[in-house]
Amino acid sequence: MQKNGKEKERLPFQIVLAGDFNELLNATEKVGGATRHDSTFWDFRNMVENCKIKEINSSGNWLSWAGAEEIWEKIQLDAEAWRAAHVPDKEDVELCSELASLSGWQKPCPSFIKCNIGSSWIDVNNNCGVAWLTRDHQGAPLAHSRRSYSGVATSLEAELLGFYWAAESLSTMREKLSLLRLWSIAFVPKHANRCADAIALSVTRDHRYSSYIAKEGPSWLLQLINEDAAGAWNVY
Secondary structure: OHHHHHOHHHOOOOOOOOOOOOOOOOHHHOOOOOOOOHHHHHHHHHHHHHOOOOOOOOOOOOOOOOOHHHHHHHHHHHHHHHHHHOOOOHHHHHHHHHHHHHOOOEEOOOOOOEEEEEEEOOOOOOOEEEEEEEEOOOOOEEEEEEEEEOOOOOHHHHHHHHHHHHHHHHOOOHHHHOOOOOOOOOOOOHHHOHHHHHHHHHHHHHOOOOOEEEEOOOHHHHHHHHHHHHHOEEOO
């Protein structure tokens, strides 16, 4: 930074720095704490002078840290005020619950691919299962995969492993992924993710511990996949 500051005269524009240097120019910029000798400010002061940094005028409390207790109290008050202002009405809660119960698997937009990720976990002493299933905008299965993991401590860890396995295995399909330009991640209820969950459940329920990647969907799950496609509604 000091090198760039010395070459500042060559630049045809001004540079704005934003952030916290976590350092002081002098003792007047602190309140409380141990007394510091003026020499402890020299390095930072020299850097500011060499880089020709000028402080922008501001309003309000000029101290970036006004005390932990005061800040924590303000955070709590702000949080309580936010919660009080965002309490949902009973009618809104009932409407959201009704819509969630009616919604199942949703078709992606044309030219998009949807990848559902599922997991099944019992306890740390049993293998957990993770799976993913990709389908096109008509609901047709393109590929699926299953894998088992041992020594998984929690159901949350199993879900994260599901995301990891999907990203890792799909990254090997470079010809497919090279065509993708947009992507997003969304949480869906269980009844909108039942096919991927069923593949993952085959690990914990049926003890199918072999890991694999295959085209389309598993033959024993085609009826459920077709039901999803027939009852799905478009989101576009």
